[in-house]
Amino acid sequence: MGKETDSSRQAFDRRLKQAMDRNNPDRAAEAPLQGSDITTVGTVLRAGTEMVAGLAVGVAMGWGLDRWLGCRPVFLILFSLLGGAAGVLNVWRLVRPQDALEDKPGPHAGPER
């Protein structure tokens, strides 16, 4: 009788395992909604616009300052460059390794030389 209980328990365990295996793919398919996959896709989609946005703001601001102060190309040129740099900075902020948070002075000190 003890043996019979044992084998039925084994059978139950097996069926339980099968049921869990059956359920697992569903759970795996559901997970990306909250997991890191969607974050990765979001990051990739962000990178391009971050760069363009920095440049766009720089150009708009330079154009506006020129219009206001009446020295046509000076600020447009200056702020286009700064805006491009801001765009690159945005992308860097996005893709940098998380432990690089403390290394902030490093990449910034670079352009000086």
Next chain:
Amino acid sequence: MAAGSTIDALGQFELHPVLGGLGEALRFSQSPLMMIVASVAVLAFLYVGMRPKAVVPGRLQAAAEICYDFIHNMAVDTIGPEGRAFFPFVFTLFFFILAGNYLGLLPFSFAFTSHVAVTIALALMVFVLSVIVSLKAQGAKFFAHFMPAGAPVALAPLLVPIEILSFLSRPVSLSIRLFANMVAGHVMLEMFAAFTIMLAGLGLIGDALAVGPVVINVALMALELLVGALQAYVFAILTCIYLREAVAH
């Protein structure tokens, strides 16, 4: 839309008065109409979903609870304990944009998120809120963020403008991303739909070839469902990230 051999891919984004004479008088276009529909749809979903108040939720209630938990976790995990205060804002933003994106995919509908005026209004709302929260939480220390810690003072004239531009580019990238994704998706759907009509005009061989764009459109619709959810998610998570930086000291 696509009459004859021309493709009018951008005509779908034109606003025109709806609801007859009343809409004409109020300058009431499809865009605010769809905003109201989206808001009502979200509210109805939550109200009808949560009405049973069952301990063991039914399907609709479970869906409403998952939505609540999803945004609640996002807000609290990203912003921290203070995130609870911003949860209603993030929740509203996410579901307003999600409903707008998805309702825009229905036939004869209109995606209000495909207008940059709408997305920039949403983005500026987030931006102004984050600035106000920053100033409230950090005071004058907020302005110290424009000078990266540890950088040589000699570089300040270069770094400070770059940091300011980078900061100001946030609402721009936030709004352009959503707007561009929605426009691109709807233009592609329109283009391939127009290809179908144009090919079908070529006779028997065209009829056979016209199946191709239809198949592509089916795939594009799946892509648009992904993009719609993803862009709403990105908008909401970026809102959370900006607010986290605002409340952090």
